[in-house]
Amino acid sequence: MTNHPSAPVVLAALDEATNVWVGCGDRRVFSVGAGASAPVQAFPKECFDLITDGGRLIGTVVDGALKLTTLFTTDGAGQRWEPMTLPKPVSARHGYGYSEGRPHRQSPDGAFLDTSLFGITVVEKGRGRVYVLRPGAAQPEGALQLEPGHEQDIWRALATPHGVLLLLVINYRQTVLLHFALDGTLLASIPEANDEDDEDDADELTWGSAGVCVLDADRALLFVQDKVLLVSLPGLQVMETLAGEWPRFVSVTPAGADRWWVGPEDSDALFLLTAEPGHPLRLDASNRPVSPGAPLMHVGYKTPAIHWTEYTSAPLTVSSPVTETWRAVVRNDGTACEAVRIRVSGVLVGARVVDVSVRYRGQPLSMVEELRVNAVGVTAGLEGGATAELEVSFKPRGEGSGPLTITVEPCSWQSQGKEWQWQTQEESRVLAVTGHPASAQFLLTVE
Numbered sequence: 001m002t003n004h005p006s007a008p009v010v011l012a013a014l015d016e017a018t019n020v021w022v023g024c025g026d027r028r029v030f031s032v033g034a035g036a037s038a039p040v041q042a043f044p045k046e047c048f049d050l051i052t053d054g055g056r057l058i059g060t061v062v063d064g065a066l067k068l069t070t071l072f073t074t075d076g077a078g079q080r081w082e083p084m085t086l087p088k089p090v091s092a093r094h095g096y097g098y099s100e101g102r103p104h105r106q107s108p109d110g111a112f113l114d115t116s117l118f119g120i121t122v123v124e125k126g127r128g129r130v131y132v133l134r135p136g137a138a139q140p141e142g143a144l145q146l147e148p149g150h151e152q153d154i155w156r157a158l159a160t161p162h163g164v165l166l167l168l169v170i171n172y173r174q175t176v177l178l179h180f181a182l183d184g185t186l187l188a189s190i191p192e193a194n195d196e197d198d199e200d201d202a203d204e205l206t207w208g209s210a211g212v213c214v215l216d217a218d219r220a221l222l223f224v225q226d227k228v229l230l231v232s233l234p235g236l237q238v239m240e241t242l243a244g245e246w247p248r249f250v251s252v253t254p255a256g257a258d259r260w261w262v263g264p265e266d267s268d269a270l271f272l273l274t275a276e277p278g279h280p281l282r283l284d285a286s287n288r289p290v291s292p293g294a295p296l297m298h299v300g301y302k303t304p305a306i307h308w309t310e311y312t313s314a315p316l317t318v319s320s321p322v323t324e325t326w327r328a329v330v331r332n333d334g335t336a337c338e339a340v341r342i343r344v345s346g347v348l349v350g351a352r353v354v355d356v357s358v359r360y361r362g363q364p365l366s367m368v369e370e371l372r373v374n375a376v377g378v379t380a381g382l383e384g385g386a387t388a389e390l391e392v393s394f395k396p397r398g399e400g401s402g403p404l405t406i407t408v409e410p411c412s413w414q415s416q417g418k419e420w421q422w423q424t425q426e427e428s429r430v431l432a433v434t435g436h437p438a439s440a441q442f443l444l445t446v447e
Contacts, residue, residue, distance in 0.1 A: 011050035068111035089145035092184035119159035125149035142182030175209035188236035210246035269441030304410030304435030305334035337410035346404035410435035
């Protein structure tokens with residue numbers, strides 16, 4: 001991205017992380033080898049994305065227009081790479097395109113990789129293409145050509161034994177889950193195709209997705225705004241619903257037999273999900289399994305960056321009539337921000353199971369409701385290097401249990417253009433997040 005420093009990101013790890021491939025923002029990739037002092041070995045190709053498949057690496061190469069040109073594989077050394085033959089995509093329709101009868105407009109945005117137990121997917125949202133590479137295979141088993149996604153859409157694709165599970169988040173909000181066979185046949189969808197009678201219920205069921213995970217050959221999970229849905233494969237029948245608040249996308253990774261770590265992206269929170277066949281889903285807030293280490297590279301902050309210096313993600317229980325308080329300290333490690341917005345989000349807040357009050361730097365903060373699930377307050381900014389105490393109190397009004405998220409966002413007032421009001425031209429201003437927020441998530445129980 002223009003004017004942004006190249007920050008490192010771990011792309012793939014082989015041999016129990018003794019051979020780690022790290023990329024910088026300009027698509028360069030290098031290996032740090034077995035230990036911090038090991039010699040760095042440059043990757044011979046610029047790649048857009050990289051992932052592991054057993055003992056080998058799988059990578060994508062794009063051209064200057066961000067179109068996929070090559071899908072390649074290497075061994076652990078990463079010095080010799082072999083291109084794969086890309087199959088011709090077969091036509092598949094999901095019915096959520098923007099073409100309205102006109103030819104599809106393609107806006108290439110790169111070729112992203114993801115993995116499940118049943119293979120690797122290559123997603124080109126801007127071109128509407130999805131490839132499926134089975135574990136250990138020499139080339140993709142098949143590819144689909146769909147209506148290309150809009151720049152404000154989010155696509156996630158995961159391989160299943162039957163084909164590919166495709167999650168579309170349209171305009172950041174409307175959610176569609178589709179299950180395709182690799183011959184282009186639509187096996188199932190949520191909401192169900194052409195089910196106009198249940199359209200309102202289906203929209204409410206799947207509004208604001210946060211991610212998808214294939215558990216095994218028969219089950220998958222869909223994370224939406226206020227719940228987790230356990231669905232069957234291949235038919236996508238909802239088998240169980242687990243309440244939860246998911247304000248941002250989640251990453252899911254195996255944690256042992258029938259257990260998965262669930263981590264909201266750009267958040268310090270972590271949950272342990274248990275999904276044993278024949279037993280109810282269980283979601284437990286958890287401490288992180290390891291302590292975060294030093295960053296691979298410190299490039300400095302050119303924007304505000306809020307981080308926790310003192311906080312806990314341990315479960316909190318509130319018993320009537322006693323009010324409990326969650327305390328934390330934040331620090332701005334970046335540049336000064338004009339305003340700070342504090343957001344307390346959760347199903348218990350929206351359902352008025354608890355009353356929320358906030359003190360920031362020792363002063364009460366006025367909180368207002370937002371979208372029926374948030375309590376939001378705005379206060380003065382925070383200087384670079386400064387710290388601030390935060391106290392969030394919960395007064396019980398009912399009973400219940402569910403995840404709760406507390407976020408401290410560095411903001412600035414930005415113009416939204418001019419509006420005519422009472423025959424005078426006024427500048428409309430909105431708060432915009434202008435840096436890195438601090439976010440904590442934990443299980444809140446009210447009894």
